[in-house]
Amino acid sequence: MGNGTTASRPQQGCTVEGHVLPKRLISSLDSSLERWLPEKRLFLRSDDATRFLRLRPATQLMGLLGGGLIFGxxxxxxxxxxxxxxxxxxxxEQMSHTQAAFEERLEQLSAERDARAAEALAAQNRFTVALEQVSKMQSQLLASEEKRRELETGLKVVQSNLSEAITERNDVKEQLQVTDGDGMDDQARTEEFSVALDILSGELRNTADARSEAERLAEEASLKAEELRVERDQIIARNDEILNQLENAVTVSVEPLDEVFRSVGMDPDDVLSTIREGYSGQGGPLNPISYSTSGDATLSREETKAKQIIVTLDEMNTYRIAIEKLPLAMPVKSSFRYTSGFGRRWGRMHEGVDMAGPSGTPVYATGDGVVSFAGRQSGYGNLIKVTHELGTETRYAHLSRIRVKDGQRVSQGDLIGDMGNTGRSTGPHLHYEVHVNGRAVDPMSFIKAASNVF
Incomplete structure (x- = not known):
């Protein structure tokens, strides 16, 4: 027993000393703070008694620190x-400016492409006219050459006949020198042949002059045709450069649009097919198509590239229509705080994102669609479901007020409800979900996809 008593006494001493030591520290702290924070007393009076609360300097310091932390x-x-x-x-604003600048640049490139195409067509027409003129001049030159050969042949025959006539004349002159009458006939024949020779010589000179003029005109036409060909080649080269720039621009623009649908778990090919089925109307009279007979491979290549650009632009326009049908906007435009994301939470799947804000904060539709449900549903509380095109659906839960009804058509940005704390909720917030073909997806993928494109 002596050993047990001895062992218990040190334990009691340590306990007393352990209680005394904090009191000494508190008293020392109070003494140090007494200069700046003197002790204060708060009196509480009743009908039969008076009590007071003592506010020590340390207590006041803790209160000030707590208030400062809350304020900070x-x-x-x-x-x-x-x-x-x-x-x-x-x-x-930056996304809006970027989109406007991109569309303006596309319009400028399209206008410049049309202008260069018009210049190329005009140059082609001038080149065709020049070729026709060259062809006519060549025909005239060939006709002149044929006429010249005929005249040369005729001249040779006339010269041969004239030579024979002169020879016969000399023979006759020698034989018939007796009579003067015969001498007069020979002189008349000689003059007749001289006149015929002068006429043929004049025709030959005229033919030679016409041939020289035709050769000069043909040479000028060839030079003009060469100049037009060079001009046409320059226009075609410039037009090809513009087409390449436009093709690169539209190709680069399609890639982020394609990535938008892939990022939200949708097949871009299926989306494009669905949109084209809804926008497939055709009509109008059919006119015969005029084809060029020039056989210019360069123009055919440019036409092929232009058709490919038109196809890509049509794809961009189809993507634009599809994006307008997706719920890509923010459901809350006022200040809020993300309190929970998409994924597993507390052992269960959280199929949306939570955006906390004051009760009554406006909630807007994130895309065009039809209200398929508007009412109260188990843990969701006040719930709105909006069915959009392309198999998408959005849900807005825990609302304090519902401003739409079943079957109502809404547009992107329409006010549909107010943020609240209904259903299974720990405070006022919006629970926002996005479903694609019946499967819940992360709503942030839609929001981020929209920010990456616009």
Whole structure:
């Protein structure tokens, strides 16, 4: 027993000393703070008694520190919300400016392409006219050459006949020198042959002059045709450069649009097929097609490239129509805070994102569609379901107020409800879901996809 008593005494001493030591520290801290935070008393009076609460310097210091922490947290949270709102607005403006600049650049390239195509067509027409003129001049030159050969042949025959006539004349002159009458006939024949020779010589000179003029005109036409060919080649080269720039521009523009649908789990080919089925109307009179007989391979190559650009532009337009049908907008435009993301939470699947804000914060439709449900549903509380095209559906849960009804058609940005705390909820927030073909997907993939494109 002596050993047990001895062992218990040190334990009691340590316990007393352990209680005394914090009291000494608190008393020392109070003494140090007494200068700046003097002790205060808060009196509580009743009908039959008076009590007071003693506020020591340490207690006042803890209260001040707690208030300062709460104030600092409030300032930091407000700053973050303001910065998010400002950055969201600036990013929207930047996306709008970027899209407008891109569309303006496409219009400029299209206009320049049309102008170059018109210049190429005009040059082709001038080249065709020049070729026709050259062909006519060559025909005239061949006709002149044929006429010249005929005249030369005729001249040779006339010269031969004239030579024979002169020989006969000399023979006759020698034989018939007796009579003067015969001498007069011979002189008349000689003059007749001389006149015929002068006429033939004049015709030969005229033919030679006509041939020289035709050769000169043909040479000028050839030079003009060469100049037109060079001009046409330059226009075609410039037009080809513009087509390449336009082709690169539209190709680069299609890639992010294609990535939008892949990022949200949709097949771009299926999306394009669905849109084209809904926009497939045709009509109008059919006129005969005029084909060029020039056989210019360069123009055919440019026509093929232009047709490919038209196909790509049609694909871009189809993507634009499809994007307009997707729920890509933000459901909350006021300041809010993300409190929970898409994925597993507490052992269960959380099929949406939570956006916390004050009760009554406006909630907007994120895309065009039809309200398929508007009412109360188990853990969702007040719930709105909107069915969109391309197999997509959005859900807005825990609302304090529903502003639409079943079967109502809504457009992107329409006010459909107010943020609340109904259903299984720990505070006012919006639970936002996106379903594609009946399967829940991460709504942030739609929001990020829209920001990457626009």
């Amino acid at each position: 947290w409030t300032v930091i949270a407000s700053s973050i919300l303001v910065i998010d709102a400002i950055s969201s607005g600036s990013s929207d």
